[in-house]
Amino acid sequence: MRIIIERSNLLKSLSHIQRVVERRNTIPILSNVLLKTEDGAMRLKATDLDIEITESVPASGDVPGATTVPAHLLYDIVRKLPDGSEVKLETTGDGAQMTVSAGRSTFRLQCLPEADFPDITAGAFTHAFTLKASDLARLVERTQFAISTEETRYYLNGIFLHTIETGGALTLRAVATDGHRLARAEMPAPAGSEGMPGIIVPRKTVAEIQKLLGEGAETVAIELSDSKIRFSLGAVVMTSKLIDGTFPDYQRVIPTGNDKALTLDRQSFSAAVDRVSTISSERGRAVKLALSGGQLVLTVNSPDAGTATEELPVGYEAEEIEIGFNARYLLDITGQLSGDSAVFMMADPGSPTLIRDGGDEGTLYVLMPMRV
Known part of the structure; x- marks a missing residue:
């Protein structure tokens, strides 16, 4: 693999990707970001086995390939490179190392093989719809503060997203509660959300989507099933497992x-x-x-x-x-x-x-x- 990429594009993408990677991992591959070249772009992917983020960045290169390198380390290196520089990424013949070079700086990072990198995106999505980014941001911001942090009541550790009939119209509703307070926000249900399952979006996923929504995207494409949800914001695609539990009947309170x-x-x-x-x-x-x-x-x-x-x-x-x-x-x-x-x-x-x-x-x- 040999590819040249503009530092600002790579840094922006790595800033999204590395947030998902836990600082301490018992499984070494989970500390890494997958880098793969395809059709004039480089695709980056990171996961903690619950959330997976992918993003494509424009790049030029003459040797396609794929490898994985430590995510936080690569982010720190690119962050400290000079503004406006071009970053060259090149793997050795045996794929054991990757050279990161820009200007007079050169770094050699240890790699792990692409084949070891996990994939959580398997499975079909049963429902798909599109929202304005501002509408989704409103649903999340109005409710996220009430998410419970009590791990024993894991089914309260997220936002309950579902559709409900109100006043003869279908409504998309977000609800969060920790037992002491409850927050509910709603909007007219978008086309495609009819019959969607009631899902609980985990707290970490909520925090990540909040950060991505604050970066200027106009629309968000959402796909979901009983066990997963996927958000697509431009070049960024985030897939997350959902909380496997039953949200309580909040209407009663x-x-x-x-x-x-x-x-x-x-x-x-x-x-x-x-x-x-x-x-x-x-x-x-x-x-x-x-x-x-x-x-x-x-x-x-x-x-x-x-x-x-x-x-x-x-x-x-x-x-x-x-x-x-x-x-x-x-x-x-x-x-x-x-x-x-x-x-x-x-x-x-x-x-x-x-x-x-x-x-x-x-x-x-x-x-x-x-x-x-």
């Missing part, structure tokens, strides 16, 4: 009879919660919301540091109520809201509260209260 409506300014409320929670070293400490008339009083008590209170004018006409919430969870939710206002629908101090975004009717949040 979304309250329908909450009749105490609190309307408030999102930014003022978020800033006030942030200020009063400063009194506590634990971001998860409860903040008490005391409501009467058009007044909200936020209170945080810390046995070690003292007490903090702040008053806010709000829209509230129901009976007086005192309810407590985890301060960090409140900040997480208000940080996702896109409108200037938020609406809290409450029942009593011990029941879940429903939170709606004044600027996005397609999202809602459920937050469990805390004792205060």
